[in-house]
Amino acid sequence: MWRVGANRAPDLWRVPFDPKHPATTPSTLNSDSAGVRQALAEAVQGMADLDVPLDAxxxxxxxxxxxxPAVPVPGCTGAxxxxxxVGRADPLGADGRFAPVTFGSSFVMATELTAAGPRTSTLLTYxxxxDPTSPHHNDQTVLFSRKQWVAERYSEDQIRRSPQLRTAVVAGR
Known part of the structure; x- marks a missing residue:
């Protein structure tokens, strides 16, 4: 419904945005609004026209x-x-699918500062x-699809315990 045009309804929400409560407003879809009802009707009809179940x-x-192969991608447009x-160049196609996602998040990082040191998770969504023959060609894209992250290592002990750790001694002149 959001992609069809609910954002064009000026009275979309019963409870408007309140800067004192940014995490919980706006809220409560204004189902009495003719614009909201029209957007919902258009969305339902559009999905029916494409034989896409409403609960897909x-x-x-x-x-x-x-x-x-195709990998599901979470996210939506800024609107x-x-x-x-995330976004794509084309709208929903006749087959009930959007064109492949072509832009959006790339590097994502979340860090928690704890008494034991930083705890960080990262992801390179692309x-x-x-190199399509590399095992790292789409590995993190698949993680992104599954809403999984890569745990980063900060302490010497965490780094030493990494299963992928490889060391090399380099001597110079």
């Missing part, structure tokens, strides 16, 4: 194909109020390698 998950329609903004 977004992952059934929003994917990327970079690096192999829809998403923190994780993965690390441009």
């Amino acid at each position: 998950p977004l992952s059934a329609a929003q994917q990327t194909t970079v690096g192999g 829809e109020g998403c923190y994780n903004v 993965s690390e390698s441009a």
Whole structure:
């Protein structure tokens, strides 16, 4: 519904944005609004026209194909109020799918500062390698699809315990 045009309804919410309560406002969809009802009707009709079930998950329609088979991608457009903004060049197609996601989040990081040191999770949504034969060509894209993260290591002990750790002694002149 958001992509069809609910944002064009000036009275979309019963409770408008309140800067004193930014995490909980706006809220309560204004189902009495003719604009909201029209946007909902258009969204339902559009999905019916494409034979897309109303309860179909977004992952059934929003994917990327970079690096192999289609991978569902979470997120939405900025107009829809998403923190994780993604986009594509084309609207919903006749097959009930959006064109592949072509832009959005790239490097994502969340850090918690604790008494034991930082605890950080990161993700390169487009993965690390441009080489399609590399195991890192779409590995983090798949993690992104599953809403999983890569745990970062800060302490010497964390680094030493890394299963991927490889060391090399380099001697110079």
